[in-house]
Amino acid sequence: MDYEFHWNVVFQNMPELLNGAFVTLHVSVLAMLLGIVIAILLAIAKMNNSKPYCYIATTWVEIARNTPAIFQIYMAYFGLGALGIHLSPYVAVLSALVFINAGYLTETFRGGFQSIPSTQYSASKSLGMTSIQVYRYIILPQMLRRIYHPMTNQFVWSILMSSLGILVGMGELSGTTQRLQSLSFRTLEFFMVAAVMYFIITKLVLISSSLLSRKLFKGEI
């Protein structure tokens, strides 16, 4: 094999790579939080009987779930740019991820909510609980257990998909890697380190998520 590996330049740029990794985590967390908020609203809208709300929610969910993430990111960056709305790469990637997360999580939330039998509600009411108490103590805790793993997966997915920031010159891990390798031409080295960093990030997320779930959920479903 003719290729000679040069790792020095990678190590010299480690602070920048770590900074990129931080931005990756940053954008994914934010995309997740905003996605959750919107998904709650969309799920309520979708379960609502009022036609226009339901229609808007359904359209959102279908578009988000049936188009590739790269399309959303291009739309947010170049598409809106062509219309004169210039988003920074960060905002463009963030809004695309929020859009998709919201679409997927809407279905997760709706499914989680509908999987709880309505008899849990009437049984709780018969004990004299107010509606708020029923949701607070009975419905939502059970729902959280059911949506916890799908939500973790969605978060991991966000981290992986934020790598598409590379295409619009965003300063997250992939984008930073791309920029650094184009300065030094150590493509393999830089991307191998980036791959390892992605691996570590997703593993850490999964491990802490399962530790947290063990602490949160003692009962079995």
Next chain:
Amino acid sequence: MISIQNVHKSFGDLEVLKGVSLDVNDGEVVSIIGGSGSGKSTLLYCINAIENIQKGKIIVDGVDVHSKETNKDKLRQKLGMVFQQWNSFPHMTVLENAALAPRIVKKMSKAEAIEVAKKELVHVGLGDKFDVYPTKMSGGQQQRLAIARALAMKPDYMLFDEVTSALDPELVGEVLDTLRLLADEGMTMICVTHEMGFARDVSDRVAYFHEGVIAELGEAKQVITDPQNPLTQKFLSKVR
């Protein structure tokens, strides 16, 4: 006292209760029997204000259940209810299941609530299951948990909606024994049931529901063993 006066209840075009009147006195056990769709379970839901009614009145201890001024959450504390499906809260231990409502509805201290819950769990024979999760228990045990959970609210009345009909046959006995125990202790109970032996032996009076009206109401032994109404006779001959 629960006083049911000429109650009408419809689901859309379907009239389920067509003028039902029944007084249940304190300390009395009334069983309601009848075919499926005769409206017997619906009546319990109406007494507990889970369902509203279109006409008539239900008065519990002088309070009109369906009046707008009535605080229904408050009223339900008086009326314990156990359902066909036991509806244990799967994310809580047996003890937490029973202690939750006393704690958050009656605002008892944690220690008080746990004490009450433990007492009622022992009462129904679940004294060794405090820290077990309900999903690990049999249907009969979960149904007894549901009874203890309702009793922990110290209700004045208990409504039982076909509590044994979703159970495996070999588990029916333990739940009926618990009901029998409550009846002996003087609890006022309305039991919708398919267990004719139970209705005959445990209840004071039996009401036979047919198509939304009470077709026959009388002393328990008489209605079950010597029904007067031909409809009751026909029903009982089919059930046996």
Next chain:
Amino acid sequence: MNSLFTPLSWSDTGFILIGVMNTVTISIVAIVLGTLLGLAVGFLRAESSKVVNVLLGSVLDILRSVPLIIQLILFSTFVGAMGYPLDPFVAGSIILSLYTMAFMSEVFRSGFESVHQSMRTSARSP
């Protein structure tokens, strides 16, 4: 300001159609190859020893937790550096197939393992 964008015209339809065909082709290749490979790997994981399982598992884990775009860049750069540059379509097909394999193998593995306990005992009994 002059726009960088030229409006979409009918002459672009041909390019878009070629793109659509490429998407469909690469998807079919990835699904077919990925499923077949996934079947084989899933079977291996269900049947083999713990050591093999851990090794296979960590490779699959890497495929699942590194972004696809990084895998694509790494793979095509790597084969290029080794002196065997690949057509992007071929490189893409290979990576997508492996990616599909990583997910399908779990499906097949749990399938194989669920059959295990009961079927195996009864199948072995004379």
